[in-house]
Amino acid sequence: MKSVHRMMREFHTLISIVENDAEGMTELLNMIRQRKDTYSTTKKTVSNTDSSESRFERFVGKAPTEIRINPPKQAQTKGCRKRHIGAKEEAMEKAKKQVRECTKCGQKGHNIRTCKELSKNKTE
Numbered sequence: 001m002k003s004v005h006r007m008m009r010e011f012h013t014l015i016s017i018v019e020n021d022a023e024g025m026t027e028l029l030n031m032i033r034q035r036k037d038t039y040s041t042t043k044k045t046v047s048n049t050d051s052s053e054s055r056f057e058r059f060v061g062k063a064p065t066e067i068r069i070n071p072p073k074q075a076q077t078k079g080c081r082k083r084h085i086g087a088k089e090e091a092m093e094k095a096k097k098q099v100r101e102c103t104k105c106g107q108k109g110h111n112i113r114t115c116k117e118l119s120k121n122k123t124e
């Protein structure tokens with residue numbers, strides 16, 4: 001990696017040297033092209049194994065050819081949710097709906113405390 005950095009620096013200095021020299025620039029460009037051609041033909045396998053892509057493939061396996069990304073689920077905003085009902089509240093709601101049956105006389109609509117039978121007995 002360090003050698004790559006050094007190479008880049010060398011390139012930059014080289015470019016800055018021939019920056020204002022059109023002839024030198026074309027000469028350098030041709031030189032680079034020539035070098036590139038020779039390297040790409042002779043050292044193809046070497047450069048391929050060193051590329052980050054192949055290193056990645058060696059590490060995690062081949063990348064999928066088809067990438068399918070589904071759209072995200074519809075976000076649920078703070079206010080649109082139904083209020084959470086606790087166990088106690090739920091039991092209370094259920095009890096409200098049921099018609100109470102008196103444990104004293106067995107009739108519906110009242111309980112033992114308001115039972116007419118009991119009050120009758122008391123008064124008797």
Ligand SMILES: [Zn+2]
Pocket residue numbers: 102103104105106107110111112114115116117
């Ligand atoms: Zn009763």
